[in-house]
Amino acid sequence: DAKTTQPPSMDCAEGRAANLPCNHSTISGNEYVYWYRQIHSQGPQYIIHGLKNNETNEMASLIITEDRKSSTLILPHATLRDTAVYYCIVRARNNAGNMLTFGGGTRLMVKP
């Protein structure tokens, strides 16, 4: 799996967009970018994933740079309930196997 680098913490004002960056400069062609989050005292929750095109779902948008060396998770209108640790994970889709690896993640604090 490619190594990822995320800032340890970020703040965001409630109602504003939260933009969480992730660097993955060693990503290879068959590796996807996955985002999970972990709200305090709960298990991780899947958010979104993508290969090279930008993706959007009901929770967030994922912007991947053209060279795929970095990406940004966007929460368009952050709420207090979005306060969590956000994990960026890079893995090959066919490496579905048996170890989803979580690094330190970014602790997002949404403030009123």
Added chain:
Amino acid sequence: NAGVTQTPKFQVLKTGQSMTLQCAQDMNHNSMYWYRQDPGMGLRLIYYSASEGTTDKGEVPNGYNVSRLNKREFSLRLESAAPSQTSVYFCASRPPGQGNYGYTFGSGTRLTVV
């Protein structure tokens, strides 16, 4: 649909005691996992079971054993608890074919070893 259920939610053990953490999923998933999370850290894989009848070591298996009792249940046993095993334990499951986005996690078991 309960998803992944872990019991107990909280437990305090004395050093040397044994206990089993239970995990059950009702989504007919093939693969199941046990992770631990120490304060301020990411999750680390202890053991996993790719399918009923198989188990394999993860990143930090020492001090633990597992049993895949059937397709639904995957238990984690501490034979002789140590303070270093104080952690939050998460069970997860994943169906075939959904790759790395199909994981469902339980709400965790908070274990303190004194």
